[in-house]
Amino acid sequence: MLAFIGRRLLVAIPTILLISVFVFLLQQLLPGDPILAMAGEERDPATIEFLREKYGLNDPLPVQYFKWIGGVIQGDLGISLRTNQPVSELLLQKLPVTIQLAVMALIFAVVIGVPAGILSAVKKGTVVDYAANVVALSGLSIPNFWLGIMLILLVSVKWGLLPASGYTPPGEDLVRSITTMLMPAFVLGTALAATLMRHTRSAMLGVLKSDYVRTARAKGLYERRVILRHAFRNALVPIVTLTALLFGELVAGAVLTEQIFTIPGFGKLVVDAVFNRDYAVVQGIVLCTAVGFIVMNLLADAAYFALNPRLRKS
């Protein structure tokens, strides 16, 4: 198992390096010159030159890249041109907020998606199955930022049940923190629930046809026990790995969700950075999410390994 993970790690390193090259090259696409913006109205040549030297913009590209990646490896993602804060510090500040949102969204997604998938596989071809599929496809087709706006309109504006925006750290007031996050997490969770439901359904359909399920039924076990103990346990393997791969959707969805509910997380940070032309922050975020995705992939592989006894032996 360790050897397997080690091998996967080795393969991941060149991928991460390649991503870093892409991310670095992004700034070459930039139309405007952030230094000109920083130099202010007078655009004093000496100031511009000083700033260029300070941020290393006079070096040739490969030198700039190696300087940058050397820093990145040591956790230095550069300095935000806007706030003058280190980018890594900014990211660490915002990360817990987005993680709270993502975890709550994932809970919604699993609680809705997995049972719906099991039910629709067990009742394949019935009204229940059909309805679950329609709901799932709708969930995939609804833009989640619109769903967020509609929920704000209903739940906050019309009924006044939940706050429409903002964020309270859980350490400050746990109950308030959870209630404020409830609606955003639900919005982010629905699209994932739809994907999860489809995966669960197809995994369950595959397992329900297998011999051991037939054997379990032939032994006269209760149907409930057959489905949960024998079938679902085996269907769990693909479901868990696929859940880990939903990470990308989760992060991308968080950008929009945080924008609608004005939650000061990762997604809000990237959007603000984009409008402020704070490209060190944008680069840091793209790099972080890509590395996060690769780590989730590795975890998914590890989970696949751990959950599948046949693989463990070989």
Next chain:
Amino acid sequence: MAHVSDPATADSVLDAKPENRVWKKFRSHRSAMLGVFLVAFFVIIAVAAPILPIQDPTATSWSAVRAAPSAAHPFGTDEIGRDVLSRLIWGAQASLMAGVVSVAIALCFGVPLGIAAGYFGGWTDTVISRCTEALLAAPFLILAIALAAFLGPSLGNAMIAIGLSATPIFIRLTRGQVIAVAAEDYVESAHAIGLPTRKILTRYIFPNVLPPVLVQATLTVATAIIAEASLSFLGLGQQPPAPSWGSMLNTAKNFLNQAPWMALWPGIAIFLVVLGFNLLGDGLRDALDPRET
């Protein structure tokens, strides 16, 4: 599948042709037909927008600011008195165009690169596949946001950003498909009789790679439309005053209390057109799947 229901076309000779079989299967797929209807509806209103009897989508009216739906403005007006219905209809152009153009960009880069990686193997494959993997690691929308941000906000740049972000999906799909097809006997015999590579690629590989790519392209149009709406919602797509569903929602969220209709319709429009493409893609996949015939 019951062919008997339609005796006029259930001609055995016609049935033998795979295109006819696929078409028949597709046509009997109820949800796919709903998809066709939805997509066709939006294409028609988008194309017909200039000749429809609607108001100018950018004409402002200070006497009808945020007016509730009425006979004059069936879907109400927005914060500067523009007709929501006509903006919605013109917005269909931006959405559909973004969906189709960005997928076309992804296909133009993705399919040739995928064929090259799958067919030539070796170093070509290693380089292309490694780059694809790296690009796939960055979430689709984050990549599109970053690209749109660095390229500058406009509908054209949003399409480029979405297209480039979707390219790796097509590279990977095409590559896998080519590897499977290249191992088939008929390709090997084409090699054996000494056909040039170009001929093998265009005559044998490409047509067999096409069906799954077509399915994926249809589903990606749906994703691309949502992505364009998301970018426009963030202010990185279509720029005002030109109408786009995403930017309409962006403004609408500031007037939820006073003018909820501004937020309702653009969302429903996005939902329906995306649902249409998703149903169409699912239907195509079922119809083109040879295992289920």
